[in-house]
Amino acid sequence: MAESRASAAARPRRVSARRRGPVLERAILDAVLDQLGTVGWSGLTMEGVAAGAGTGKAAVYRRWSSKEELVVDALRTGLPELDDAPDHGDVREDLYRLCLRVRESMYSRPGFALRSLLHECDSATAVRFQQLLLTVLIEPLTRLFRDVVRRAVARGEVRAEALHEMVIDVIPAMLMYRSKVCGSEWDASDIADLIDRVMVPLLRPRR
Amino acid sequence: MAESRASAAARPRRVSARRRGPVLERAILDAVLDQLGTVGWSGLTMEGVAAGAGTGKAAVYRRWSSKEELVVDALRTGLPELDDAPDHGDVREDLYRLCLRVRESMYSRPGFALRSLLHECDSATAVRFQQLLLTVLIEPLTRLFRDVVRRAVARGEVRAEALHEMVIDVIPAMLMYRSKVCGSEWDASDIADLIDRVMVPLLRPRR
Numbered sequence: 001m002a003e004s005r006a007s008a009a010a011r012p013r014r015v016s017a018r019r020r021g022p023v024l025e026r027a028i029l030d031a032v033l034d035q036l037g038t039v040g041w042s043g044l045t046m047e048g049v050a051a052g053a054g055t056g057k058a059a060v061y062r063r064w065s066s067k068e069e070l071v072v073d074a075l076r077t078g079l080p081e082l083d084d085a086p087d088h089g090d091v092r093e094d095l096y097r098l099c100l101r102v103r104e105s106m107y108s109r110p111g112f113a114l115r116s117l118l119h120e121c122d123s124a125t126a127v128r129f130q131q132l133l134l135t136v137l138i139e140p141l142t143r144l145f146r147d148v149v150r151r152a153v154a155r156g157e158v159r160a161e162a163l164h165e166m167v168i169d170v171i172p173a174m175l176m177y178r179s180k181v182c183g184s185e186w187d188a189s190d191i192a193d194l195i196d197r198v199m200v201p202l203l204r205p206r207r
Numbered sequence: 208m209a210e211s212r213a214s215a216a217a218r219p220r221r222v223s224a225r226r227r228g229p230v231l232e233r234a235i236l237d238a239v240l241d242q243l244g245t246v247g248w249s250g251l252t253m254e255g256v257a258a259g260a261g262t263g264k265a266a267v268y269r270r271w272s273s274k275e276e277l278v279v280d281a282l283r284t285g286l287p288e289l290d291d292a293p294d295h296g297d298v299r300e301d302l303y304r305l306c307l308r309v310r311e312s313m314y315s316r317p318g319f320a321l322r323s324l325l326h327e328c329d330s331a332t333a334v335r336f337q338q339l340l341l342t343v344l345i346e347p348l349t350r351l352f353r354d355v356v357r358r359a360v361a362r363g364e365v366r367a368e369a370l371h372e373m374v375i376d377v378i379p380a381m382l383m384y385r386s387k388v389c390g391s392e393w394d395a396s397d398i399a400d401l402i403d404r405v406m407v408p409l410l411r412p413r414r
Contacts, residue, residue: 159408176380
């Protein structure tokens with residue numbers, strides 16, 4: 001068993017010359033996500049992507065004329081869908097589960113790729129990705145948090161004035177800031193702290 | 208008058224061969240801040256710094272052996288002191304003035320330089336600056352916000368449980384997130400919104 005694993009690992013990556021169309025495209029886009037997550041936007045090259053996909057540079061250039069186009073397609077097709085907001089009839093539970101889901105997607109491979117890009121996205125090179133990031137991540141996420149708060153307001157669990165963009169942005173802002181600045185991994189107890197110490201007092205109605 | 212201004216502008220930058228010691232060092236470190244604020248960390252070169260300071264590359268290399276060392280010195284010596292926290296006996300006023308002060312320093316030239324670096328600081332190249340950024344910016348800032356909240360708790364204006372790192376981080380997190388993700392310029396009314404819609408409800412004692 002141990003031997004067969006070792007020989008499998010040693011076996012060189014098999015590259016079929018017959019891969020084409022969607023299969024080859026997916027391999028190339030997967031290689032883009034890998035590169036973004038490891039060497040980042042600045043280290044990503046068409047050559048590196050081709051090598052990662054086990055194909056030639058010509059096969060990449062035939063489909064995408066620049067690394068910008070490649071990255072846009074890789075993120076657009078690779079990111080997990082955020083679906084609907086959790087709806088358990090309890091704002092604390094809903095926010096907690098939504099945070100867990102955000103964390104899960106941020107630690108996925110496309111999530112790593114996205115974070116790497118997001119952190120570079122106000123530099124001169126990457127400013128063109130800001131709109132994409134808003135469209136594929138920030139706006140859907142903000143909509144889910146707003147849904148959770150809106151339902152809680154309707155149940156009388158949350159004060160109506162909390163349905164404001166400044167309040168809705170607090171969770172994404174904290175997730176980004178503490179992960180970036182404090183190196184937080186956001187384990188379950190950190191998320192619970194964020195909900196209980198910040199969001200619950202911020203949202204509760206004044207008695 | 209107009210003519211003399213025009214000829215002053217056209218006059219080539221005068222480089223005195225006699226600049227040395229602290230004067231030359233300051234000119235070099237100023238050029239580093241300029242470069243960080245314009246071309247960013249990735250675009251900064253020893254050549255560009257030398258040209259910006261109106262000196263030769265050798266004069267730069269004589270003092271600093273790498274661009275890392277240059278940037279560390281430029282930030283350490285160039286950043287404005289954050290001094291003491293405002294203390295007007297009113298938490299809303301104190302937070303508001305502290306936010307204005309943070310914004311002022313973030314829009315200064317060393318502030319632009321720092322932001323440029325901060326946005327790159329979890330990439331492989333810039334991870335070494337994270338500790339510097341914590342030391343020169345994040346920790347002093349966090350201390351000031353904590354001072355404001357601590358005094359307000361002592362006055363009975365703020366609930367005691369708000370003296371928690373998660374709560375203290377909300378303002379810096381929001382300043383970073385909305386400036387980075389939403390492109391917010393944080394004008395005075397945005398800051399007032401942040402204080403009134405987020406911080407006041409978050410901090411006030413439960414009645």
